[in-house]
Amino acid sequence: MNFIRFINGSIKLILKGSNAYYAWLFFLIALALWGAFGYADQLNEGLITTNMRDSVSWAFYIGNFTFLVGIAAAAIMLVIPAYIYNWKPIKEIVIFGELLAVCAVIMCIAFIVVDIGNPLRFWHMLPLVGTMNFPYSMLSWDFFFLLAYLIINLTVVTHLLYSIFYKKPYNKKMVQIIVLISIPMAVGIHTVTAFLYNALPARPFWNSALLAPRFLASAFCSGPAILIILFQILRKITKFEIQDKAIWTIAELMVYSMFIYLFFTIAELFKEFYSGTEHLLYWKYLLFGIGDSKEIVPYSWSSITMGFIAFVLFLIPKTRKNFVTLNIGAVLIYASVYVEKGIALIIPGFTPDVLGQIYVYTPSMTEIRTAAMIFSLGFLLFTFLVKIAIAIVFENYRISDISKKEKHLIREMPTT
Amino acid sequence: MKQNKSRRSFLKNISLASMAALTATGCNMKELDEFFQRNFRTLSDKEKEDIIKNLEQKYKEKYNKEFQVSSQPAMEQVEFAYALDLSRCVGCRKCVYACVDENNQSRSPQIHWIQVLQMEKEKGIDFAHSDVHYNPEKVPEKGHFYLPVACQQCRTPQCTTVCPVKATWQEPDGIVVIDYNWCIGCRYCMAACPYGARHFNWGEPEVPEEDLNTDLHYLGNRPRVKGVVEKCTFCIQRVRKGKYPSCVEICPVGARKFGNLLDPESEIRYILENKRVLVLKEELNTQPRFYYFFGV
Numbered sequence: 001m002n003f004i005r006f007i008n009g010s011i012k013l014i015l016k017g018s019n020a021y022y023a024w025l026f027f028l029i030a031l032a033l034w035g036a037f038g039y040a041d042q043l044n045e046g047l048i049t050t051n052m053r054d055s056v057s058w059a060f061y062i063g064n065f066t067f068l069v070g071i072a073a074a075a076i077m078l079v080i081p082a083y084i085y086n087w088k089p090i091k092e093i094v095i096f097g098e099l100l101a102v103c104a105v106i107m108c109i110a111f112i113v114v115d116i117g118n119p120l121r122f123w124h125m126l127p128l129v130g131t132m133n134f135p136y137s138m139l140s141w142d143f144f145f146l147l148a149y150l151i152i153n154l155t156v157v158t159h160l161l162y163s164i165f166y167k168k169p170y171n172k173k174m175v176q177i178i179v180l181i182s183i184p185m186a187v188g189i190h191t192v193t194a195f196l197y198n199a200l201p202a203r204p205f206w207n208s209a210l211l212a213p214r215f216l217a218s219a220f221c222s223g224p225a226i227l228i229i230l231f232q233i234l235r236k237i238t239k240f241e242i243q244d245k246a247i248w249t250i251a252e253l254m255v256y257s258m259f260i261y262l263f264f265t266i267a268e269l270f271k272e273f274y275s276g277t278e279h280l281l282y283w284k285y286l287l288f289g290i291g292d293s294k295e296i297v298p299y300s301w302s303s304i305t306m307g308f309i310a311f312v313l314f315l316i317p318k319t320r321k322n323f324v325t326l327n328i329g330a331v332l333i334y335a336s337v338y339v340e341k342g343i344a345l346i347i348p349g350f351t352p353d354v355l356g357q358i359y360v361y362t363p364s365m366t367e368i369r370t371a372a373m374i375f376s377l378g379f380l381l382f383t384f385l386v387k388i389a390i391a392i393v394f395e396n397y398r399i400s401d402i403s404k405k406e407k408h409l410i411r412e413m414p415t416t
Numbered sequence: 417m418k419q420n421k422s423r424r425s426f427l428k429n430i431s432l433a434s435m436a437a438l439t440a441t442g443c444n445m446k447e448l449d450e451f452f453q454r455n456f457r458t459l460s461d462k463e464k465e466d467i468i469k470n471l472e473q474k475y476k477e478k479y480n481k482e483f484q485v486s487s488q489p490a491m492e493q494v495e496f497a498y499a500l501d502l503s504r505c506v507g508c509r510k511c512v513y514a515c516v517d518e519n520n521q522s523r524s525p526q527i528h529w530i531q532v533l534q535m536e537k538e539k540g541i542d543f544a545h546s547d548v549h550y551n552p553e554k555v556p557e558k559g560h561f562y563l564p565v566a567c568q569q570c571r572t573p574q575c576t577t578v579c580p581v582k583a584t585w586q587e588p589d590g591i592v593v594i595d596y597n598w599c600i601g602c603r604y605c606m607a608a609c610p611y612g613a614r615h616f617n618w619g620e621p622e623v624p625e626e627d628l629n630t631d632l633h634y635l636g637n638r639p640r641v642k643g644v645v646e647k648c649t650f651c652i653q654r655v656r657k658g659k660y661p662s663c664v665e666i667c668p669v670g671a672r673k674f675g676n677l678l679d680p681e682s683e684i685r686y687i688l689e690n691k692r693v694l695v696l697k698e699e700l701n702t703q704p705r706f707y708y709f710f711g712v
Contacts, residue, residue: 047643048619057603058606117645118643130581131582133577202610202700349607352544354610355543356533
């Protein structure tokens, strides 16, 4: 019963807001609708409305999925430096990190659902009712891990908010233990996702031991980028107190990750280009195109350029500590990793295909619209959750607020 | 088995709540049964029989034709294998189209289980320089040879390992099959197959009614629906009755050989004994049951 009132209170919260808030909601809903009509075509006619074909049988959807696993993982991994450096608002960082992780995992699962040919048969993948191919299929592992990760994070964050809402002390020990479990789990979900590709000897482009380390490094560039921006917004509009120093430390950690990513990639490139085996073809397709098929080249170079600019901006202390350049860098690195995971990771794995044929893939309008639908719904969910969390954590929104009689009193009370 | 039954009825009961909505959209009990049908390998013989009877009925209503759907299991002491004579193949693609006819492959969007690669003689077997879309007036073209590729029926198939729902597996006679009712269409198997042997129904498959082959196997050439993966099964509906696959029968130059590895008198054993064979991408350790050789 209490929980229902908690949900009730939360719903009341998300319905109220400023004009800017409503405009943002309207924008997201409009975008989601535009996307949903594209997805409806795909549901009717099948995946033929995408540009995927037998040669390139996975593409933009699975790339988005991979990217979002990285976001989900990095959101929690950020808790590590929060503990190590003992940043003040640890509880808040945990809450917002977990909210981001929850939304990202839900979006991940949505991208799997839109990618499969028979979404109604999704239950075949579930334990007990379906026939999960455990432990052989990496996809079963991945799905299982993601589900567990979602449940864990959802539990912690709901427990925290719920306790604050009811002015009850939260179970500190349990939260601490679960957060400590969820950190290696975060590393785990991204590693397992990398293994999904890594496990295929038929695809030399992915069959490199450096794939999982590169995944983790790139995730630690893109995930914190969102949180850096979110923290600045929160700092402006709420009582959330995070020092400049903490934000700069996050940025510094991101530079290390970018450097590690760069190093891994150069190691990979050296091996491929110096040995010059037939496996070089995939990298050639990615970076220069093969023959007249150069459609993917702009994607890869835009990702490289954005990544490089971000690296420089984050590396130089002056631009790292300037919030304008810092934010430009954060957006650039986010976009860079998005293009890298969305296109540059998946497509060269399939081009040329296993029989050496080249099928040129770029995302179709249906794919872009479907992705837009998932992203806008994901952002909508994230907006709602953040709004609830802000009210509960910073604005002292409590159970007493929703019982009408006390409403007056609480409003007038000074916030503590 | 009993437990599974109750689980099934439990699921059915749950669904009853949403039944009202479903019936409004024209969903009947049979479709619901099909939706809750379990993985083929977990079904009892009785359940298989019922499903097949329903399937024959369904096809009859849909296509106005009598169909025989078989679920004949693998025969004892049989392990199928294939050999293809690269020095004979002329690249005419007759096998490709015989396969399409026999196995009810979709004409639009077009699905071909056999891909014939044109290779340059000077380069040997080199996929990167091969062409699947060759289209001269006359084959064979000078300076080229041809390498048809379909499912290699690997002894250690990677496609079955990666399937997240066990919808594809290797039968005791070596044929790798798919349960089209269980496949969720994630296409992980297609990413895993080193031979491009798996094909996806990107759209609703179309086969002209008059061209439908009515002699079907549940795990083979029965009509598919959109969103599932399909592949060569060595013509499971034929070979389990002792016939040759249709590509073997149609080949005008006799380049295709087929038989039982466990029969010492078989042609396939003769080839392994007397010719020198090779398999594609042996470095991947897939151990194909599909051999290539040079007969002359």
